[in-house]
Amino acid sequence: MEQKTRVLIVEDDMIIASNISLQLTKIGYEVTGIETRGEEAVIHSRLNKPDVILMDINLKGRLDGIETVRKIKAVSEIPVIYITANNDEATFEEAKKTQPFAFVDKPITMRELTRSLALAAEQLKKREDTEEDEEEYVALLNDRIFIRHQGQMVKLMLKDILYVEADRNYCNLITEKKNYVLATTLKDMQLKLPDTLFVRVHRSFVVNISKLDVLGEGHVEIKRKVIPLSRSYRDELLKHLQTI
Known part of the structure; x- marks a missing residue:
């Protein structure tokens, strides 16, 4: 059986988040959870890593969506699709620096969202297939270890x-x-x-x-x-x- 794409929804409007979760579950995605605050999203992404994150840019609390993505990507390179009602150019340019997979505007249409998710899942699969094809090499030598990372040999103390x-x-x-x-x-x-x-x-x-x-x-x-x-x-x- 093909493994389901796992999606984390980060959205502080629970009505919107619950509707997205319901619709995605119906069409075969696995929703790992709904988080309303950036801090909880960071923890969730590390303890129960999703394949893709749907991230509201305008989160309430200490971390907005962009800063939340920065903290998540500092540990794991997870594809992110931003959900936003904010169309100003400054916010868009700042969000672009985190290298998201796509932007989906509010009000959300499920057609646009599911297309973006399908493309993200396809890119994720290609990346995993490439990593599987490349045999991982790890060798220990005294106080250091050598690993093959992205086609190169890297020395780590x-x-x-x-x-x-x-x-x-x-x-x-x-x-x-x-x-x-x-x-x-x-x-x-x-x-x-x-x-x-x-x-x-x-x-x-x-x-x-x-x-x-x-x-x-x-x-x-x-x-x-x-x-x-x-x-x-x-x-x-x-x-x-x-x-x-």
Whole structure:
């Protein structure tokens, strides 16, 4: 069975958001959720990553839609379709800097929205097929690791890796300066990293324990990134921390 395209709806008008969700579900999309604030959308996109995000530009709260997209794309390159009732040129130019897939004007017509989503899903599939065709290469050498990223061999110092996050059959390797999407599972990636430094703390996260800033009861923090800590991994983490 073909996997459904997963869509996150970020819209502070719940009537509009619920209608979009209902219509998309009817025609075969999987809606991962509806968020009304940018802060919640950032968290949602990291814990339950969608394939495409529908983003209202004029969100209420601390983060507007454009700033929310910037924060999301700092970690994951997820295609974004902006929904907007604001047609001024300055807003459009600022939104363009985040490299969205499309803009859909309000009032929304489902025909325009579903066409944009279908095109975004097609581009996403092509990108995934390209990544699958390119065998991922990961090699460890003393204090550094070499990975094949976008057709090039990249050297990363182990000390610069903050954490690795699972994304289905891929994983995101996060450093202070850049993020890398690798066509390998988190389990396989963990096996390639030294277990004296990199420890599993959750089914979706492996962390560099030398980078931990906070160890809480149910979470850890690295550079203000809150990472869940599962009870089943907590004892193993504490044991490793005692050895460094």
